[in-house]
Amino acid sequence: MLTLALSLTDRLAAYATVASDLGVDAVALVPGPNFTRAVEHVFMSHERPFMLVIPANGPPAALVPNLELRSWDLVGFEGAVFDWRDQTGYDAAFSALMAHLSIRSLAVEGQVMRVFVHHAMMRAQPDLRIVDAEIEISALRMIKTPKDIGALQEAIDISERALARTLDGVRLGQTEKQIEQALIQALFAEGAEDQSFHPIVAAGDGSARPHAKARAGYAVKAGDALLLDFGARKDGFAADITRTVFLGHASDEAQEVYDTVLRANLTGFEVTRAGVTAHDIDDAVTGVLEASPFADRIRTKTGHGLGRDVHEAPYIMRGNHMILPAGTVYTNEPGLYEIDNFGVRIEDDVLITETGGTSLTRFPKDLMVLKC
Numbered sequence: 001m002l003t004l005a006l007s008l009t010d011r012l013a014a015y016a017t018v019a020s021d022l023g024v025d026a027v028a029l030v031p032g033p034n035f036t037r038a039v040e041h042v043f044m045s046h047e048r049p050f051m052l053v054i055p056a057n058g059p060p061a062a063l064v065p066n067l068e069l070r071s072w073d074l075v076g077f078e079g080a081v082f083d084w085r086d087q088t089g090y091d092a093a094f095s096a097l098m099a100h101l102s103i104r105s106l107a108v109e110g111q112v113m114r115v116f117v118h119h120a121m122m123r124a125q126p127d128l129r130i131v132d133a134e135i136e137i138s139a140l141r142m143i144k145t146p147k148d149i150g151a152l153q154e155a156i157d158i159s160e161r162a163l164a165r166t167l168d169g170v171r172l173g174q175t176e177k178q179i180e181q182a183l184i185q186a187l188f189a190e191g192a193e194d195q196s197f198h199p200i201v202a203a204g205d206g207s208a209r210p211h212a213k214a215r216a217g218y219a220v221k222a223g224d225a226l227l228l229d230f231g232a233r234k235d236g237f238a239a240d241i242t243r244t245v246f247l248g249h250a251s252d253e254a255q256e257v258y259d260t261v262l263r264a265n266l267t268g269f270e271v272t273r274a275g276v277t278a279h280d281i282d283d284a285v286t287g288v289l290e291a292s293p294f295a296d297r298i299r300t301k302t303g304h305g306l307g308r309d310v311h312e313a314p315y316i317m318r319g320n321h322m323i324l325p326a327g328t329v330y331t332n333e334p335g336l337y338e339i340d341n342f343g344v345r346i347e348d349d350v351l352i353t354e355t356g357g358t359s360l361t362r363f364p365k366d367l368m369v370l371k372c
Contacts, residue, residue: 008076011038012054018107018136019056024129025103026055027137032112033308034137036236039075043068049090049117053101063090063097094124107133138313142305143327148237149351152307152329153360155196155234156349159241160363162186163228171372172222172247176201176214179226187232196231196238196310203227207244208343210300210335222248225342226370231310238310240331241361242347245368257294257336258344258367264288264334265346265365268302272350272357274326278314285334286318294336297343303331306349328352329360 015027015038029035029052031045043050048065060079064072069083080100084093098121106121110132121128144152165186170179180201187195202212203220207227220226224247231239244261246254264285271284282302289298301317306329314322316330324330330352335345348361 008039011040012060014140015054015137016056018133018140019054022107022131022133022136024056024105024107024131024133026053026101026105027107027133028053028113029109029137030113030117032109033141033312034109034112036308037141039077041071041075042236043071045112045114048086049094049120051097051117053097053103053106055101055103061097061100063093065090090120091123094120098125098128103128105129105131107131107137109137110134135313141307141309142313143325144307144329144351145327148307149327149329149360151235151237152239152349155192155232155237155239156241156360158187158190158192158232158234159230159239160361161190162192162232163230163241163243163363165190166228167245167368167370170220170226170247170370173219175216176203176206176218176220177216179203179220179228180214183228183230187230190232192232192234194233196233196240199228199230200242201226201228201230202343203247204342205340208337208339208341210337210343210345220247223251223254225254225344227343227345229345229347236308238306238308240306240310240347240349241363242333242335242345243363243365243368244344244346245370247370247372250367250369254342254344255367257297257342260289260292260294261334261336261344261346262365262367265332265348268332268334269348269350269357269359272332272352274324274352274354276324276352278316278320278322278324278330279318281324281330281332282317282320285316285332289334289336292336294338297336297338299337300333300335303333303347305330324352326352326354332357 084090201214229242303316305312333347337343
């Protein structure tokens, strides 16, 4: 069945509904993932305020830096536009915007809206009531369209090809930093437009730090765990994959820890389906880790949503009873980490369907020992 793309009017209408549901006069978006979703064009977040305001009732309006006007024309926006120049400053544009909108309350993205933009709005209208609607605004991105899923799948495929190329080149004596550089080069060679985030490449005791940074002074050795957490970005969407391999050989302890993490990962797939809660998934996955001899090595939740942002709703953790609909994509990434020893993490990107969880990642998960 052909799915028609939503028009700009239809996309903005969803934010008007958010404003209405929250009982506020309007929603404001600033450059970032929600803004990009709304206008389907990427604009930078920098020292120049740039804002799109969608009222619950009535046409939208925008505050646009003058130097961005020609790019803004490409959006096809038909509402009022208030531009400003560096030479004159933006306060007058904010005053004109607020006078035009005639609103008294505004919902904003609490994790994206910057303090100086907030202050500019308050100078323009001191009685304006501003509320944090990060959850409600970002929730519109949670259900992915077929186009979104296609972009995610392409980003994941690029990432997996880059991983295979990188692992083929790993040799004992290389530093973590050298392996990291090989991975980055492979990502772009395979077609990445950008990285989802700076890769985590960690070996030996470094693999026990979930967000380790690659060390120029650590050379990998036989028996090391080598953890790679990374992703390509394609058409605005981010892959996020982790695989842990062992170099030369894997100890009995390493195999047991790895098997435990793999069982937890597979359990996540078993419980995933439309209508399950984020709590349910994390409870099942973490329950496997807790029942093992390595329960004291648990340091993270199961995962997070994935899309235009690497970390977005839903957050797969106990206590989050958000019901997950079909079309949601999340990371299933259980791990076990023993400080000063080693860590194991296995991460897949999972699409929730009516009947279960479909893995968009296909890179093998059986314990891999590199003959290097």
